[in-house]
Amino acid sequence: MVNESLLRGTDLDRYTRQIIMPLIREEGQLLLKKSSVVIVGAGGLGGPILQYLSAAGIGKIGIVDFDEVQPSNLNRQTLYKPHDHGQNKAILAASWATSFNPLISLDPLPVKLDSTNIRTLLEPYPILIDASDNFATRYLLSDYAFESGKPLFFGAVSGFTGVCTTFIPGETGCLRCIYPKTPSEQYQSLEKSYGIIGFTPGVVGSIMASNVVRYLLQIGNYLKNQLLTIDLNENSFMTISYQPNPNCITPHQPL
Numbered sequence: 001m002v003n004e005s006l007l008r009g010t011d012l013d014r015y016t017r018q019i020i021m022p023l024i025r026e027e028g029q030l031l032l033k034k035s036s037v038v039i040v041g042a043g044g045l046g047g048p049i050l051q052y053l054s055a056a057g058i059g060k061i062g063i064v065d066f067d068e069v070q071p072s073n074l075n076r077q078t079l080y081k082p083h084d085h086g087q088n089k090a091i092l093a094a095s096w097a098t099s100f101n102p103l104i105s106l107d108p109l110p111v112k113l114d115s116t117n118i119r120t121l122l123e124p125y126p127i128l129i130d131a132s133d134n135f136a137t138r139y140l141l142s143d144y145a146f147e148s149g150k151p152l153f154f155g156a157v158s159g160f161t162g163v164c165t166t167f168i169p170g171e172t173g174c175l176r177c178i179y180p181k182t183p184s185e186q187y188q189s190l191e192k193s194y195g196i197i198g199f200t201p202g203v204v205g206s207i208m209a210s211n212v213v214r215y216l217l218q219i220g221n222y223l224k225n226q227l228l229t230i231d232l233n234e235n236s237f238m239t240i241s242y243q244p245n246p247n248c249i250t251p252h253q254p255l
């Protein structure tokens with residue numbers, strides 16, 4: 001049963017609607033409270049991920065983003081307001097989450113993630129979430145996840161479409177198993193090339209947050225070796241199974 005000294009009255013009040021869910025209960029809520037995750041990217045995907053992980057009561061959330069808010073972000077990045085123009089997204093996003101849920105702790109990381117700083121910056125976080133918008137960062141995160149043995153929740157969006165999956169070292173393939181080669185320059189900047197509308201990252205980010213929470217609780221299907229593809233123009237949701245690529249250049253155990 002719940003240890004009252006760990007889950008205080010304010011927590012019980014705030015999370016009561018999910019604590020009564022049979023698959024969560026007080027034990028599950030305590031697990032979420034003790035969990036620590038990092039979201040890389042505080043844009044269209046990172047926003048809903050942060051909102052729903054904050055709402056669910058994940059105890060510690062790091063958020064990495066070097067970018068500043070631009071007017072063209074506001075059709076999809078709903079954490080921000082016009083007067084935030086020019087301010088750092090990681091700091092703004094952490095500030096939003098702190099005021100939304102004072103029971104959790106936020107670490108804003110307003111830095112550009114690269115191969116020289118990723119190990120130091122992400123070392124404190126056992127769970128990785130890729131809400132970035134470019135393949136250089138996506139490969140960097142996938143390689144780091146498999147080097148460090150940490151689960152990585154991946155998502156990407158373009159126009160009305162999106163994909164997401166969960167990479168777990170030792171259990172699944174990695175990003176390079178699905179996308180072995182760096183996509184073309186045009187494909188790397190999907191949002192600029194093909195456009196994006198806010199509900200697409202809203203849906204994909206919400207599904208990624210669901211997968212993170214249910215991975216932490218070890219319940220349900222959180223897309224291991226499965227790529228969920230979503231087309232909101234067609235209201236189409238498809239799950240495609242994939243296998244680890246035995247010729248993958250990322251060192252990971254063949255399954």
Ligand SMILES: [Zn+2]
Nearest residue numbers: 174176177248
């Ligand atoms: Zn691989």
